[in-house]
Amino acid sequence: MSANKIRLVRLLLILGVVALWEIYARAFATSSLSAAPSQVLAELWPKVLGEPRVRLAIGITLLELVIAFAMSVVFGMLIGVLVGLTDIGRRSFYPIVLLLYGIPQAILLPLFVLVFGLGPASKIAFGFSHGVFPVIVNTIAGMRNVNPLLLRGASAMGATKFEQLRYVMFPHMVTAVFTGLRLAMTMTLLGVLLAELFVSQGGIGFFTLLYAETFNPSALIALIGTLALLAIILNELVRMVEARFSRWKE
Amino acid sequence: MVAQDKLVIRTIQFGILAALLGAWYLATRSGAAPLKLFLPAPELVWREIGVLVRSGQLWSSLYVTLTSIAQAYVIAVVAGIAVGFVIARSRTLVHMFEPVLSGMFAVPLTMFFPLFVLFFGIGPDSKVAYGATYAFFPIALNTIAAFSNVDELYLRASRSMGASTWQQFRYVYMPGALPVTLTGLRIGFFICIASVLGGETLAATAGVGRATALAAELMETAKLYAWISFVVCMSVMLNLLALAVETRSERE
Numbered sequence: 083m084s085a086n087k088i089r090l091v092r093l094l095l096i097l098g099v100v101a102l103w104e105i106y107a108r109a110f111a112t113s114s115l116s117a118a119p120s121q122v123l124a125e126l127w128p129k130v131l132g133e134p135r136v137r138l139a140i141g142i143t144l145l146e147l148v149i150a151f152a153m154s155v156v157f158g159m160l161i162g163v164l165v166g167l168t169d170i171g172r173r174s175f176y177p178i179v180l181l182l183y184g185i186p187q188a189i190l191l192p193l194f195v196l197v198f199g200l201g202p203a204s205k206i207a208f209g210f211s212h213g214v215f216p217v218i219v220n221t222i223a224g225m226r227n228v229n230p231l232l233l234r235g236a237s238a239m240g241a242t243k244f245e246q247l248r249y250v251m252f253p254h255m256v257t258a259v260f261t262g263l264r265l266a267m268t269m270t271l272l273g274v275l276l277a278e279l280f281v282s283q284g285g286i287g288f289f290t291l292l293y294a295e296t297f298n299p300s301a302l303i304a305l306i307g308t309l310a311l312l313a314i315i316l317n318e319l320v321r322m323v324e325a326r327f328s329r330w331k332e
Numbered sequence: 333m334v335a336q337d338k339l340v341i342r343t344i345q346f347g348i349l350a351a352l353l354g355a356w357y358l359a360t361r362s363g364a365a366p367l368k369l370f371l372p373a374p375e376l377v378w379r380e381i382g383v384l385v386r387s388g389q390l391w392s393s394l395y396v397t398l399t400s401i402a403q404a405y406v407i408a409v410v411a412g413i414a415v416g417f418v419i420a421r422s423r424t425l426v427h428m429f430e431p432v433l434s435g436m437f438a439v440p441l442t443m444f445f446p447l448f449v450l451f452f453g454i455g456p457d458s459k460v461a462y463g464a465t466y467a468f469f470p471i472a473l474n475t476i477a478a479f480s481n482v483d484e485l486y487l488r489a490s491r492s493m494g495a496s497t498w499q500q501f502r503y504v505y506m507p508g509a510l511p512v513t514l515t516g517l518r519i520g521f522f523i524c525i526a527s528v529l530g531g532e533t534l535a536a537t538a539g540v541g542r543a544t545a546l547a548a549e550l551m552e553t554a555k556l557y558a559w560i561s562f563v564v565c566m567s568v569m570l571n572l573l574a575l576a577v578e579t580r581s582e583r584e
Contacts, residue, residue, distance in 0.1 A: 088427045095428070170337065174344040184522065184571045188530030188541065189563040192548030193556060196370045264438075272440040279445060279534050280545075294446035302446060310439045317438050 117300035150209030158217025212273030220262025224255035404463030416475025474516020
């Protein structure tokens with residue numbers, strides 16, 4: 083099958099699921115538990131996105147996400163480079179990083195709220211603690227995968243340690259690091275949303291809880307759908323930046 | 333030389349651990365007021381651990397959480413491998429479904445957690461469904477990757493040597509696809525644990541996550557740290573278990 087045909091079938095498949103969902107919700111489901119796609123769309127504007135407080139909440143959540151992601155990238159790469167730079171450093175700190183990475187962080191959420199309060203700070207901190215580990219791990223992995231021959235070549239031609247890092251290490255780390263960044267974006271969003279849902283005071287957590295507890299599934303699905311769309315856009319943004327940094331390979 | 337390296341590394345690691353514990357102890361001794369709010373003295377946490385173990389609270393919460401995790405994981409493994417295997421059988425199906433699945437996996441399913449609570453109630457069922465859904469994706473995606481990358485040449489060779497479909501599955505597909513499938517199973521396992529615990533922290537009536545959230549709400553920090561240390565111990569043990577399973581299957 084040609085690529086276009088596959089795309090068409092995929093589209094039809096998604097449309098089919100939506101149609102089934104519509105039929106199911108209209109004919110069989112309880113209206114307080116599920117909503118048909120058409121009802122969700124009707125709810126999306128003006129009730130959900132038309133409401134200034136909802137838009138503000140989405141804005142707050144996005145801001146928390148961006149700050150947490152930026153912090154994850156900066157600190158993650160910094161820690162990753164520092165740990166991965168020397169053999170002894172990697173072998174003593176990498177197991178610790180992996181151990182921390184393996185802890186289900188959801189259990190720390192109440193502690194984060196206790197320490198950082200109910201405001202945006204706890205959400206940013208929790209998003210950061212989710213996002214920083216994939217960046218560290220992938221940065222270290224990226225540094226390990228650089229061909230030692232290239233480094234020796236560079237140092238033989240008189241490159242300083244910094245020049246080796248800048249001109250040999252970094253360009254070759256791009257693929258691994260961006261794998262980490264994409265994962266970090268998903269994880270940061272996960273952390274921020276978990277904290278939002280746990281505290282549910284200012285951001286979108288408040289509205290998801292409100293809609294869920296007042297049995298208003300169409301508004302809930304509309305809000306969640308908007309967020310999912312934003313998440314996909316953010317993922318694509320990271321992918322575009324990656325393409326920009328990988329151009330030298332072609 | 334190598335043995336000496338190992339010694340240095342262990343010294344650094346234990347040094348960090350000792351420094352952290354020391355800092356914790358000193359910080360609680362200094363008695364700064366804001367610190368007291370969220371940093372209980374180590375000996376209080378130790379005492380609370382003993383209380384939770386003896387009173388049976390630990391075991392009853394752990395039972396709820398572990399059964400939820402087990403149920404969710406079994407559902408995710410069966411569904412993930414079945415769906416992944418069926419899709420991987422045809423190149424067209426892979427092209428059709430793989431992008432949809434990986435796209436859905438990129439969206440944090442946490443957003444849909446309120447829907448799970450709405451559908452399945454506040455009991456363990458919603459956590460099982462949520463954990464199973466979350467773990468399904470990495471397992472299915474890795475199964476697809478594993479089975480669709482088995483070398484065509486091996487399949488043709490085994491066919492020409494007269495292997496039956498079952499023999500082909502057992503001796504060509506299985507060994508070829510096992511490592512990547514296992515990676516998926518491992519990722520799914522930890523996602524399953526994290527999402528069940530996360531779900532319990534957000535909305536539940538019982539379980540370790542609920543107990544932790546409750547301790548924080550009541551500002552019982554010693555108890556909170558005790559629960560956290562249980563989970564850390566549990567995750568370390570499960571990590572070692574997963575590692576052992578993986579090394580064993582690699583040896584095969």
